[in-house]
Amino acid sequence: MKGIISRLVFGFSILACLGSVTSCSENSINSEETTITVTDMVDDSITIKKNPSKVACISRTTYDFLVAFGLGDKIDGAYSGTLNNDWVSLIYPEAENHYVYDYENSYELFLTRGVDLVLAPEKYIADDLNSHGIPALCVSVYGNPTFDNYVTFFSELITQIWDDSEVKEKAELWETNIETAITDIQEELSKHDIETQSIFYIRGDKDKGVGYTDTCGSFTEYAYRMLGFDFIGADLTTNKPSVEEIISANPDTFVAGGIYQNKNIELLKTTEPYSNLDSVKNNKVYSIPIGFTAFEQISVMSPIFLYDQANKLYSEYFSYDIDTMIKESINEYFGIELTEIQIQYMKQGLNPNGESQV
Amino acid sequence: MKIKIKNLSFTYARTTKVVLTNLNAEIKEGTVNVVLGLNGSGKTTLIRLLAGLYKPDEGDIFYDAKRLTSIPIKERSKIFAYVSQHSVSTDDILVKDFLTFGFVNSLKFYESPSKEQIAKVTAIANKMQIEKLLNKNLGELSGGEKQIVSIAACLLQNTPILLLDEPTSALDLKNQNLVLSLLRDIAKEGKTVILSSHNPNHSLFLNSNVILLNNGKIEMFDESNKVVQIDILRKIYGNNLCLSSDLAYKEVSFKN
């Protein structure tokens, strides 16, 4: 009897010690600073510090917006995939001061670096950080159910978080640009009797071959739908359809983006059975420019993406001056003057020296 | 062809206790020999040395003037057949398949048993009255039946010498009698039989020679009626050993 009691007392005291320690966590927001409650992309309301000065851009679609709107000095670091791009050091040399984050990072890392806002790509990451006292907002690359209502989400969110009037100006400029792009293209298309064709988007940001695309909810699905296409990825259960599935769907057009675009286009043209498809035989295979980010990702260059694709997919109706648009945008947002040849490399999915990035 | 044991010594690896020390003996062809002794006296070790499962540390065993350690495995299996103390670990082989394994040393690597050999299996099963067991798995047999099957497989190996390590220690009285009777019949056919046993009475039943081991040395090697004497056995088994006629109770055993 005595033995049992002493063991129970021992057990309870250990648990009591642990229990008291767990209540020691503090919220990292100092109540004296101004705060704001915002709704993130998965509809969670989070209270964060206003005008944060050490932002971790883990979500892929956030870095270029912040830099373009003049908030580059408020960034602490970004996801390695974002920074691991030969164009970044050309267009934004200050990026070398930014910390290279992993997709998942320890709490200690953020706390040591004094990060006061994390822009997380997925809800589970944001939830996890918030529950450990690190303010995080989810800025997903996917909309629910589609991306339609989220096109300007992040640029609006930026204007809520930071008070700077220049930031607001740049954000409004961008929002106008993208809305104009969509409206202008759709207006022109409505003038003609266009049969809806199917399109297959080869994502190409990882070396997963032709059978790697984006699904419903992505910006690309939205964009190509706006351009009047039937986006094959929208109906798929995963983003990795098999070869037979693609052949079976028999897309009318292929578009290839990402750093592997040239490799994938080569694959399409030289390997059977892809090379037997009508679309490939008739050369209806188009590339997507890559610069600071892949153009087809929601970014400051997205309006140009739409114009570029309109040119390629409807060459009989559109002939926008993409080169000038790129040059002016890069200058406007990043203050860099690109040469003609560099613009061509961007359009061909190559790095600033004209080499493949892989 | 006799077996000559010369200055044989053996110690198990990584132990210091010497199990057999300087044994010398000659086992004649066609004899039955029972190795007797206490547990740990080296009975099993001696049998296993003869079977080639261990190599002597000192001394040698000669068969027909050839050193056993220089005889290749296949040749040795044509001289010695070995029945282990423990039954075969795999339970789900059919008895009739298991019996054919006795032929492996007469077959080439690409061959499997011929019709004649399979007929021999049936013949020996009939002779040993185990035909009913042929289509059963080894796991379905009783201890005694397993031993008989193992012995049958060894007979099919057709060797001049049969080695058995404590063939009856795990058997009940009836099965013990069965196996010992079988061994007696085998001996009548001219094979050399060497077995170890914990029970001196078995050597009397078999009317065999006895190799009496004491602490790794041969205490005596002679006919059983000379070795199985109270004064000699008491040296090994202690002073409480006595003949059945001296006991206060009657003992049961089998006739013939």
Place this chain on the structure above:
Amino acid sequence: MNKKTIIVLITSILAFAIIFIAALLIGRYPISIDDFFNAVFTSDAEYQIERSVILNLRLPRTIMAGLAGIGLSLSGLLYQEIFQNKLVSPDLLGVSTGASVGASIAIVLGLSSIFISFLAFIVGIITVMLTVLIAKLFKNGSSTILLLSGIIVAGFMSSILSYIKYLANPETTLASITYWMMGSFENSTMNQIYILFPVILISTIILLVLSWRINIVSLGKEEAQTKGINYKYYRYLIIFIATLLTSSVVAFNGTISWIGLVIPHIVRLMVGRNTRRTIPLCITFGGVFMIIVDILSRSFTDSEIPLSAVTGLFGTVIFVAILLYRRRTFDEN
């Protein structure tokens, strides 16, 4: 061989042929029997896509699936026999884990697929050699020590693999490593088959020739040796062949679990333990099973289901069905 075995063998060979043809016909891209004949037996340009799908996509992967099924089933059977333990699988001595390490190193270094397969194969073999070497340090020739050594070495390789995955770039190589390890016939090419086929063929021939003798090797050292078999030599030969089979299959297709463990059981349920019977049947059953698994993984969904998901699900159903069948026939008797 007895009558029952011959019936089962002939049925399974027929099944193999039928399933093979079916695999060429079935898939995500619809091909009718008419289309099939036109595509294969004519050179009509109209059927170019069908021809391409059948010859470039389905044919290589079906052959590959068949070879993988044969290789892994035989390897599993051999390990189970040699180690006298029905619960062991081809990865017992660490070959799959080792091959994964080799492949991941090649992937991280950015080497092409032929080098990935080559490194996977080499490191798989080295891993088994390491296992055997460590077992020898114990100076105890028993199979249990070899098993233990295999667990140790496999654990070691697994840690190395985790470390390599930690170093890998999550954007590019990590995804490739994970994908490789899940096992797939998607990237099978005829060039790979030209290499794998002779390996499987020669190993299979050796095993068929030795099939009766392996029974005796499986009895263990004492029994085998006293019956006249050089146990040590045969044990190493069998481990070598089993490792060769597993390593080469894994090198080309990634790790595929379950089949090496369970197909031998299914075969034994049907014809008993005798390796003279189980070896040929593992060949046919293994081949048929893997081709069916491949058909299932690629034909009913828009993206391929990982092989390991299908082998377990499909295989368990088959296993339970056979157990019930056996129980029923047993009760009837």
